Amino acid sequence: MPRPVRALAFDVFGTVVDWRSSIARQAEAILTAAGVTGIDPFDFADRWRARYPGAVRASNEAGRGFVLLDVIHRETLDRVLGDLDLALGEPERAALVACWHRLDPWPDAAEGLRRLRALVPVAACSNGHVALIVTMTRHGGLVWDAVLGAEFAGAYKPAAITYQSTAAALGIEPGELMMVAAHHADLAAARAAGLQCAFVSRPMEYGGRPAPDAAYAQEWELSVTSFLELADALPPLLAR
Amino acid sequence: MPRPVRALAFDVFGTVVDWRSSIARQAEAILTAAGVTGIDPFDFADRWRARYPGAVRASNEAGRGFVLLDVIHRETLDRVLGDLDLALGEPERAALVACWHRLDPWPDAAEGLRRLRALVPVAACSNGHVALIVTMTRHGGLVWDAVLGAEFAGAYKPAAITYQSTAAALGIEPGELMMVAAHHADLAAARAAGLQCAFVSRPMEYGGRPAPDAAYAQEWELSVTSFLELADALPPLLAR
Numbered sequence A, B: 001m002p003r004p005v006r007a008l009a010f011d012v013f014g015t016v017v018d019w020r021s022s023i024a025r026q027a028e029a030i031l032t033a034a035g036v037t038g039i040d041p042f043d044f045a046d047r048w049r050a051r052y053p054g055a056v057r058a059s060n061e062a063g064r065g066f067v068l069l070d071v072i073h074r075e076t077l078d079r080v081l082g083d084l085d086l087a088l089g090e091p092e093r094a095a096l097v098a099c100w101h102r103l104d105p106w107p108d109a110a111e112g113l114r115r116l117r118a119l120v121p122v123a124a125c126s127n128g129h130v131a132l133i134v135t136m137t138r139h140g141g142l143v144w145d146a147v148l149g150a151e152f153a154g155a156y157k158p159a160a161i162t163y164q165s166t167a168a169a170l171g172i173e174p175g176e177l178m179m180v181a182a183h184h185a186d187l188a189a190a191r192a193a194g195l196q197c198a199f200v201s202r203p204m205e206y207g208g209r210p211a212p213d214a215a216y217a218q219e220w221e222l223s224v225t226s227f228l229e230l231a232d233a234l235p236p237l238l239a240r
Helices: A019-033 A041-050 A052-062 A069-083 A090-099 A109-117 A130-140 A159-171 A184-192 A227-233 A235-239 B017-031 B043-048 B052-062 B067-083 B090-101 B109-116 B130-140 B162-167 B182-192 B227-233 B234-237
Strands: A007-010 A122-127 A146-149 A177-181 A196-200 A220-226 B005-011 B122-126 B146-149 B175-182 B196-200 B222-224
Touching: A007 A069, A019 A041, A019 A052, A019 A090, A041 A146, A052 A069, A109 A122, A109 A227, A122 A130, A122 A159, A130 A146, A130 B146, A146 B130, A159 A177, A159 A184, A177 A184, A184 A196, A220 A227, A227 A235, A227 B146, A235 B122, B005 B162, B017 B043, B017 B090, B043 B052, B043 B067, B052 B067, B067 B090, B090 B130, B109 B122, B109 B227, B122 B130, B122 B162, B122 B175, B146 B162, B162 B175, B162 B182, B162 B196, B175 B182, B182 B196, B196 B227, B222 B227, B227 B234
Parallel strands: A007 A122, A007 A177, A122 A146, A177 A196, A196 A220, B005 B122, B005 B175, B122 B146, B175 B196, B196 B222
Antiparallel strands: A146 B146
């Protein structure tokens, strides 16, 4: 019998916020202002995001100590710009990295999070650092009980410690924490770390194309299509 | 010229919540249920709290690694019970330590914090650990953008790193962070760490008696009598 769920930990990029549309819109404005033409802003967002999973894994393994996600976003940006043979100045590169601090929530996220917070504590468990999540939270009208995750743990997901330190900080066992994510790979790592899992489908995260981590799909404790549906489905799991 | 204030960091015990009345009320119930009579619950709360500043300083200096405030509250509780020659069982001691997770906010705190959060990010910068602050935040109907402070820093206030890591996590310089506290000693340490300071007088924190840290009083950047007054006084400091 699984334990009662005593708190929720949320992936943020793709699960709470729509990074693809938000990056495309902001990047288009920055690139246009810089006189760059002929770039599909959605393709630009996809290329940048595609370099992310490998970059955070490499950062965990590199033994260089924990670096903020801004640093990793800058490194992957420089590679994308190299791939596209685009010469951009320092101010434009910094402005592009800062776009990841202001991503718009999915339409159900703010209201769903409010309803979920009325049931149990809700924590961000993102690879985004505290400053990034705080800016995004305020931008999107969201509320967290705590911002935990990579910076708090000193390691990026999918490291087990990132999930487990979130449970520990909330004063509960890993099995009493439910990870909420739109990504099967994130949930697979959370499950391996002892957490329960809720999958939230976000079919437009990649513009309607299949998610790159589809192979990690499993039978999760919950599988829903929005935070509102999650708020409806959660109560029986709190009391058992 | 001071820098613009870009975020607020809050002391919690005594500044946001009224530990004395809350501990006295809860302790009285626990002691009465345990058959203990003849204890003034306010005196009990005062004795317990009086052991706190020395205990957290000693913990910083002991080199035993960071321990949660629950551990320190238990150690100081055991000494207070020894002083009073009270034999209490393990469940009662655990219940008393847990009282510190459920302290009532001062009457202006929830509304004031809401107004302040509309102006700038607000972070808890307490010696209370994340689980304690999260429980208290939900108990009191409060909202933080981030729960930082001792557990995040791995050191208790008044260590400089506790204040400075709060600014760093928010992505700002120490001089752009304003510490809000009812305690001159807390503010003196924050100022020494480079922060700006707002003093909020809480004359009933010690039941109307003088604060034990009155000797640390200085001319602070702001000095107010409530969070509502702070919300009125803050705007000119944001834009300069």
